[in-house]
Each structure stands twice: as structure tokens, then as C-alpha cells.
Amino acid sequence: MKPKTYPSKRTRSQHTYTFYKERRTDPAWREDYLRVRSIRQRTFIIEIALGIIFIFAGILIFNESQKQITRNSNNYAANSSQTTTQDSSSSSMSKASKSEASSVNSVTQSTTITNYSHYNKYSGKYIGYANSYTLDFKKGTLTTDDTNQTQVYYFKQVILHPDDSLVINVHSTALQSIPSYLSILLVPANKRITKNWQTGSSLEDTTDDSTNRLSLATSDNNGKTYNMSPAYNAFSENSTSGSSSSSSYSTIFATTN
Numbered sequence: 618m619k620p621k622t623y624p625s626k627r628t629r630s631q632h633t634y635t636f637y638k639e640r641r642t643d644p645a646w647r648e649d650y651l652r653v654r655s656i657r658q659r660t661f662i663i664e665i666a667l668g669i670i671f672i673f674a675g676i677l678i679f680n681e682s683q684k685q686i687t688r689n690s691n692n693y694a695a696n697s698s699q700t701t702t703q704d705s706s707s708s709s710m711s712k713a714s715k716s717e718a719s720s721v722n723s724v725t726q727s728t729t730i731t732n733y734s735h736y737n738k739y740s741g742k743y744i745g746y747a748n749s750y751t752l753d754f755k756k757g758t759l760t761t762d763d764t765n766q767t768q769v770y771y772f773k774q775v776i777l778h779p780d781d782s783l784v785i786n787v788h789s790t791a792l793q794s795i796p797s798y799l800s801i802l803l804v805p806a807n808k809r810i811t812k813n814w815q816t817g818s819s820l821e822d823t824t825d826d827s828t829n830r831l832s833l834a835t836s837d838n839n840g841k842t843y844n845m846s847p848a849y850n851a852f853s854e855n856s857t858s859g860s861s862s863s864s865s866y867s868t869i870f871a872t873t874n
Contacts, residue, residue, distance in 0.1 A: 730775040743870035780811040798840035802848040803831040815845040823855040830871040
């Protein structure tokens with residue numbers, strides 16, 4: 618790097634500081650030496666001051682940068698937390714809405730049941746006036762308890778209605794004197810039928826709701842449709858007795874307490 622030079626008032630020529638320093642005792646060059654030394658000192662002080670200013674400016678910029686990074690991080694964390702909270706709240710509201718909708722659906726709509734075993738608490742022997750039936754939800758069967766003509770029916774379809782009543786369509790390769798297709802209208806203990814779900818008309822259940830009870834309906838078209846009116850009428854009329862000479866399908870069969 619080329620040394621810095623300074624003009625001489627004496628010769629009007631450019632010389633280095635070393636040149637002036639070597640002649641500092643020479644009266645002819647003494648004034649130039651002092652002047653150049655003063656220039657160098659002022660330059661040095663200015664450079665030091667500028668250096669200090671740059672250092673402090675760098676420190677301030679660095680600190681502000683760190684503060685900004687911290688603020689950004691805090692804002693990001695706050696936004697993330699808020700977003701998570703909102704998402705959680707939205708998810709909870711969505712779940713609550715779905716749950717509420719599901720509850721409403723369970724109240725207002727009939728549902729087809731595929732897992733019969735969930736309703737095994739309704740299994741048992743249902744006794745009527747002339748005969749009795751054994752209902753088994755685990756096996757999905759209805760068995761007549763007539764010793765002369767015992768017959769097993771198998772579940773085809775189970776429908777749960779909003780009032781917790783169940784309609785269970787069953788079929789069997791029946792004897793000639795026994796229908797091959799039946800529909801079971803079952804109402805659990807402590808529940809009452811509120812309407813005829815086939816016709817949609819309101820119904821007042823007058824039966825004893827302290828026990829599970831059922832009535833039966835038959836089909837005239839091999840299980841395509843069932844005449845449910847006699848079964849529902851049995852509940853509205855509390856039909857618990859019938860003629861021993863008839864099959865008494867439209868009567869109430871109840872489990873023993």
C-alpha cells in the first residue's frame with residue numbers, strides 16, 4: 618500500500634510523514650513537520666471517533682435486530698397459540714355440533730341396527746296368554762316355545778325408532794300352520810311407544826312399562842311388507858289376553874320381572 622503523502626509549504630512538493638519526521642530537528646523543515654504531525658493526529662482522532670461511532674451503531678443495530686427477532690418470535694408464538702386455540706375451539710364446536718346433530722337424529726330418525734348383540738339386555742322369554750317366545754339378540758333368533766310346533770326365526774332386519782322401540786323382522790322355513798315371516802314390535806322396560814311408526818299416527822301406550830314387552834305382526838307377501846297395525850293396537854289397547862284357539866299374535870308378550 619502506497620504511503621500517504623503531505624504537501625510541504627516550503628517546497629510545494631508531496632512527502633511522507635517519515636520524510637518530515639526524519640527532518641524534525643532541521644529548522645528549515647520544523648514547521649512542516651509540526652503541521653503534518655498535527656494533521657495526522659487530527660486524522661487519527663477522527664478515525665478513532667468514527668470507529669467508536671460505527672461500533673456503537675453496530676451494537677445498536679444488532680440489539681434492535683435481536684429485539685425484532687424476539688418480537689417476531691413472540692408474535693408468531695402468540696398467533697400460533699391463538700390459531701391453535703381457535704382451531705381447537707372450532708374443532709370442539711364442530712364436534713359439539715356433530716354430537717348435537719347426532720343426538721337430534723337419534724331422537725327424530727329411525728336407525729337400522731346391524732350389531733344385534735348391543736341389545737342383548739332385551740333377550741329373554743316373553744310370555745303371552747296362549748304361548749310364549751324366546752328372543753335371543755346374541756344369536757339373532759326368535760324361538761316359539763310351543764312344544765308341538767317349535768320353530769326358530771332368524772333376524773332379517775332390526776330398526777330402532779326414536780322412542781327406543783324396536784321393530785325386528787324375522788323369517789323361517791316355517792311349518793304350514795306357522796307363518797314364515799313375522800315382525801316383532803318390542804318396547805323396553807320403562808319406555809313407551811309414542812306413535813305408529815308405520816303410519817306416523819300418534820299412539821298412547823297403555824301397557825305396563827315395568828317390563829320388556831312385545832307384540833307380533835304378520836306378512837302377506839313373504840316379508841316384503843308387514844301389517845303392523847294389530848301389533849301397535851295391542852299396545853294402545855293393552856291386549857294381554859286372547860283366545861287359546863287362536864295364535865294371538867296381536868297381544869302383548871312380556872318378560873317376567
